[in-house]
Amino acid sequence: MSPSLRRPRALLAFALTLAATLGGLLAQPRPAAPPAAAPASEAPSHLIYPTQRLPLRFDHSRHLAMPGVTCASCHPAATTSARVEDSLLPTEASCAPCHAIDREHPASAAANPLGGCDLCHEGWRAEAPLRVPRAEIPAANLRFSHARHAAQGVPCERCHAGVRRVGLATRLELPTMASCVTCHRPGAAPDRCAVCHLTEPDGRLRTRFADGWMNPPRWMSGLHHDADFWFTHRLSAAQDGSRCAVCHSEGECAACHDGRVRDRRTHPNDYVTMHAVDARMNSDRCGSCHRASSFCVACHQRAGVAASSSTSSRALGRFHPPASVWSSAPVTLRHHGAEARRAMRTCTSCHSEQDCVTCHATLSRGGGGFSPHPPSFIARCGSLLRASERPCALCHEDLDAVRARCR
Amino acid sequence: MAAASPTPRSLRPLASAIALGIVACPARSFAFDAEVRAESTASSWQVRGPAGAAVLSLRRFTQTLSLAGSSRSDDPRAPVVRLRARLRIDSDFGTACDPGTDRCLDELNRSRAAEFAPLFARRAVDLPFAFLEVSGLARGRVDLRAGRQLVVDPLGFFLFDGGLARLNVGDVASVEAYGGWETRSGFPLSNGRYERDGLLRADRAGWDRSTATAVLDRASATVLGVAVDVRASTRLDARLTWRRIWTAEGVAEEAVAARSDLQLSGSVRAFAEAVYMVPMATVTTAALGVEGLPARGGRWSVEVLRVRPVFDLTSIWASFWMDPTDEARASLSLPLSRSVDLSLGAWVRRYVLDSEVPDNSAPSLGALLNVGASASARVRRxxxxxxxxxxxxxxALGMRGNADLALRAWVIRRALRIDGLVSLAHVRDTLRDDRSLDGVGLVLGATAPLGRVAQVSVSLEDDINTVVGHRVRAIGVLELRTIP
Known part of the structure; x- marks a missing residue:
């Protein structure tokens, strides 16, 4: 066991972590959430607001500049609508008070400057004067009540920012999550994700839509699902699995981390033939999905690789380098002692305790007496002994003597 | 060591939670949404041992059945009840044969010690999770969960049968306590996947004492854990956790971990993590990192990590000499456009083998270095x-390089999805040069949704490399979804 981890540097790292935690505890909470890193130019998601078709001509800036014209003048239902499925587009009745629309004699704007059909309807043709291209505004993939927001006194432009400056309002004038969370934050408006987002029957957020998968916004700290997230998500998941559980089920974790089908993103190609080098380089990473003492051993036993493989399946020849390098003195970087110190998990993917006890047990236990303990082990073997005497008893015959040494 | 089956124990907390859920949730304006999913996966491929003595022809059929549901109420303050369960049956119809003689082994026959593979099971049935949760009790202050459940936190994955209670202190903190029995190998409906490494276990009932002596009998383990979460506005997200697991043979694990995310500024956050194994008096994981989110888009991060393996404290490995591995990693993610993003990464891994040896009694071996880099580009249309x-x-530990191009396209008005993958690999094994290889892999697959309730997918993979030649793998998956 390496003493370096027990020395000041390691303790310093641990202390820093605790200090960061405690420091944060004592820190004054700032006024929350608007994600300062959220770029103002971030456009609304196509998954949340599917693509619209707006064959219309309209100028919000000109209309809102007129005296007495408010949003509700043209969108009266906007203050009472409780569902995103409601159409809030102005109807002809909303336009008629100002625009002399004549359905009996439909004409172009050239003939009827304020009431001509093509004043507002793009693609209007005189040959089919009452058939205009329809606007298509699919419902947002959200839960939203205009009525509830209006009742709270939320002005339209808090969510539809910039609408006063544009001509035709498009998806770009719809609110992004970055603007929603300026109010929907702890202690203010409800901040549970499912308040706005659609959910599956099991309560998770619905993330799969016709046009793809919904991912967290880029500014959401540590959760940006970029091209490498598949390989780096531990850094987010280890913080608090409940954050992942908002969108992901335990089944999704288990599908890979306790899976039965090799995932090609992680293990492409004939991975089973080439996995040994990866395992040597970073066996700890293998451990995030594979338990060496069951998954690896079971396969190595069947394939005839493990020391405990049945004699009928045992591979001919030696798996490890020659004994002169692997197990005889001196200990070099290619010696099994060095490999074990560096990547013990790879040892346990083939070997059981018995294999090691054979040589590492004390002479009185019938072993070779080669101590596997680190040099400073005596200083802290007491706490390990108190945790469990079983491993000590496998190599040491006189446990009373061990107890006396390891206090 | 024989122990009682945990199944009745796992049902006890689940039953309690169901009763509590019924009592806690008002009958008025209460609805429950549920869905049942089933997934059938059939796959076939071959594995050859390094010396070619046995060729495993693996033919596997895995069936999962999942139930998930949650309550729905018009009152946003009403408690939410969630139920989630999954059952899995994994059947292996494969064989282990000697290609030279065409003789196949009888790996399940304990009386034929020369062929017996003690950890091999022809059919394994397990329950990856099954729990009932009631959250938002006592005006949002209390959450309860009971059954087989997964805890994911700085101490890693942990699966246990028992109960978990969480007390929410306003919006800024919560205290969590859990207890029960660890889900361990050798017990019914358990595969022990999340147990610590170190010991081989199985249900040895009926085994001869001299059979596969390296495999120990199953042993139940009790667990107790406590965690404190702090969320001070958007500035801090921290978790401090302690867990102790013990069996009749002693303490298998006792660890403390702390992890914190600290928002240093509007666009920069720092995170730190440490895990301390109490009986070993050792920090087994220490990590520090910084992440930045530039206003123009993209993400960068730098992190350093020191890690050392952790084993069951009742195994001999926990008292062996182990050295840590240090890793420094930098990554950069750039959105090139709305549909294209690029990620770059680089890392250095240092295997420390020059541990301080006060009495010079042990050799100093120096340190080994590995260097790596990766680049990913993704286009999403x-x-x-x-x-x-x-x-x-x-x-120092060899070389591994690979390049993979994966394509996925929806055709025929989204009635069919075509998947393709081309993969190139180069491996150089410094320990065993005969295992060094160059390889190419090709995958072609198709997925077809069958209405809103089913989806079927098939894929065929052909891998060619200089060590084993051709390897073919075929997979078929049928997914069914029902909303009662």
């Missing part, structure tokens, strides 16, 4: 997406 990923790592 409504009807197709493509990902190109290349990585290379090399150094």
């Amino acid at each position: 409504p009807r197709w997406d493509a990902t190109l990923r290349a990585s290379l790592e090399g150094g």
Whole structure:
């Protein structure tokens, strides 16, 4: 066991972590959430607001500049609508008070400057004067009540920012999550994700839509699902699995981390033939999905690789380098002692305790007496002994003597 | 060591939670949404041992059945009840045969010690999770969960049968306590996947004492855990956790972990993590990192990590000499456009073998270095997406490089999805040069949704490399979804 981890540097790292935690505890909470890193130019998601078709001509800036014209003048239902499925587009009745629309004699704007059909309807043709291209505004993939927001006194432009400056309002004038969370934050408006987002029957957020998968916004700290997230998500998941559980089920974790089908993103190609080098380089990473003492051993036993493989399946020849390098003195970087110190998990993917006890047990236990303990082990073997005497008893015959040494 | 089956124990907390859920949730305006999912996967491929003595012809059929549901109420303050369960049956119809003689082994026959593979099971049935949760009790202050459940936190994955209670202190903190029995290998409906490494266990009932003596009998383990979470506005997200697991043979694990995310500024956050194994008096994981989110888009991060393996404290491995591995990693993610993003990564891994030896009694071996880099580019369009990923790592421990191009396209008005993958690999094994290889892999697959309730997918993979030649793998998956 390496003493370096027990020395000041390691303790310093641990202390820093605790200090960061405690420091944060004592820190004054700032006024929350608007994600300062959220770029103002971030456009609304196509998954949340599917693509619209707006064959219309309209100028919000000109209309809102007129005296007495408010949003509700043209969108009266906007203050009472409780569902995103409601159409809030102005109807002809909303336009008629100002625009002399004549359905009996439909004409172009050239003939009827304020009431001509093509004043507002793009693609209007005189040959089919009452058939205009329809606007298509699919419902947002959200839960939203205009009525509830209006009742709270939320002005339209808090969510539809910039609408006063544009001509035709498009998806770009719809609110992004970055603007929603300026109010929907702890202690203010409800901040549970499912308040706005659609959910599956099991309560998770619905993330799969016709046009793809919904991912967290880029500014959401540590959760940006970029091209490498598949390989780096531990850094987010280890913080608090409940954050992942908002969108992901335990089944999704288990599908890979306790899976039965090799995932090609992680293990492409004939991975089973080439996995040994990866395992040597970073066996700890293998451990995030594979338990060496069951998954690896079971396969190595069947394939005839493990020391405990049945004699009928045992591979001919030696798996490890020659004994002169692997197990005889001196200990070099290619010696099994060095490999074990560096990547013990790879040892346990083939070997059981018995294999090691054979040589590492004390002479009185019938072993070779080669101590596997680190040099400073005596200083802290007491706490390990108190945790469990079983491993000590496998190599040491006189446990009373061990107890006396390891206090 | 024989122990009682945990199944009745796992049902006790689940039954309690169901009763509590019924009592806690008002009958008025209460509805429960549920869905049942089933997934059938059939796959076939071959594995050859390094010396070619046995060829495993693996033919596997895995069936999962999942139930998930949650309550729905018009009152946003009403408690939410969630139920989630999954059952899995994994059947292995494969064989282990000697290609020279065509003789196949009888790996399940304990009386034929020369062929017996003690950890092999022809059919394994397990329950990856099954729990009932009631959250938002006592005006949002209390959450309860009971059954077989997974805890994911700085101490890693942990699966246990028992109960968990969480007390929410306003919006800024919560205290969590859990207890029960660890889900361990050898017990019914358990595969022990999340147990610590170190001991081989199985249900030895009926085994001869001299059979496969390296495999120990199953042993139940009790667990107790406590965690404190702090969320001070958007500035701090921290978790401090302690867990102790013990069996009749002693303490298998006792650890404390702390992890914190601290928002240093509007666009920069720092995170730190440490895990301390109490009986070993050792920090087994220490990590520090910084992440930045530039206003123009993209993400960068730098992190350093020191890690050492952790084993069951009742196994001999926990008292062996183990050295840590240090890793420094930098990554950069750039959105090139709305549909294209690029990620770059580089890392250095240092295997420390020059531990301080006060009395000079042990050799100082120096340190080994490995260096790696990766690049990923992803294009996402409504009807197709493509990902190109290349990585290379090399150094004292060999070299591994691969480049993969994955394509996915929806055709026939989204009635069919076509998947393709081309993969190149180069491996140089410094320990065993005969295992060094160059390889190419090709995958072609198709997925077809069958209405809103089913989806079927098939894929065929052909891998060619200089060590084993051709390897073919076929997979078929049928997914069914029902909303009662």
